[in-house]
Amino acid sequence: MTKVVATITISLDGYITGPNDGPGRGLGEGGERLHYWVFGGPWSYEEEPTGEATGADKAYLDGAMARLGAVVGGRNTYEAAEAWGGSNPWPVPFFVVTHRPEDAPAGAGFTFVNGLDEAIARAREAAGDKDVSLMGGADVIRQALRGGQVDELFITIAPVVLGGGKRLFEGFDETFRLEHLGVVQSPFATHIQYRVLR
């Protein structure tokens, strides 16, 4: 059965970016540290990271990829990532949540969809019996949590305190329980997998 899995990386103090993120500044000051785990170690904004996840990080990613049927991401995340160079980097359909679906570039593998509910519905359909990955940003994940649309929450905690930035749970004032599905740790991340209880 298809599940909607929200997946995101935070610092220990709960930020998905460092201070002063934005166009040309990546994930802000220190924000690159959040994703050391994706690239097998330290990298910087000055050079494109070339490494790959290793060990527990690779196993975690491989597990997620094996279940991946479709991806949903917010328009801001799409823009911040500069459209991943102009084409969908995932081997599955990618749905971009936006209020302006008419902005969709042609032939890039991105489907622009008006609103989160429709994006998740389209992604569920596209995913077959695999899962829908809700990759953020934080606002999209908060909206889906509020709407009861998230089945599982995969939180990766990078070993850094950033002291500022955008908080995953900023302004989120609802309470819900979680059930542990597992945890793995590498030198660069602690990956905690939760089921969302309702």
Place this chain on the structure above:
Amino acid sequence: MTKVVATITISLDGYITGPNDGPGRGLGEGGERLHYWVFGGPWSYEEEPTGEATGADKAYLDGAMARLGAVVGGRNTYEAAEAWGGSNPWPVPFFVVTHRPEDAPAGAGFTFVNGLDEAIARAREAAGDKDVSLMGGADVIRQALRGGQVDELFITIAPVVLGGGKRLFEGFDETFRLEHLGVVQSPFATHIQYRVLR
């Protein structure tokens, strides 16, 4: 060599209490969920918890107790815990950080000390070759982190989103790196152990 180990439990959204904590209201709405792991399962403010930690939680606690040489806690935490019924419940010296050391009750096993620096110094001395546990509150832990006085940070994350309360890292605007020392998980908690890097 004696280490100062800050130990605290947070929700996934980073709170050490639920909303509306205070005298007679414990750790606030839902805040009791933070400490299910301490008592081996659910409990409520209506009844005194009677259970004990089990499994991975017990092993984690036993490991911490084996290294415990002294405890430092803030005055607010001491008051919120109603002085643990009136006497030091730990088998080691307990130092209470306060601006009013003259308030110390006699013969209760608590040493009231004027300020964090002195409390940590006294605790280090009392701990011998064991560790000093800095148990909070959040303000005391933030102050010790700012002062570079924390060697290790043991964060327990309870599987709950509280949606409000007091944040561990509220107002904390410094950045520092951490090194993983390990992680264990029970049904009630994920215990992540970090070394603080400077």
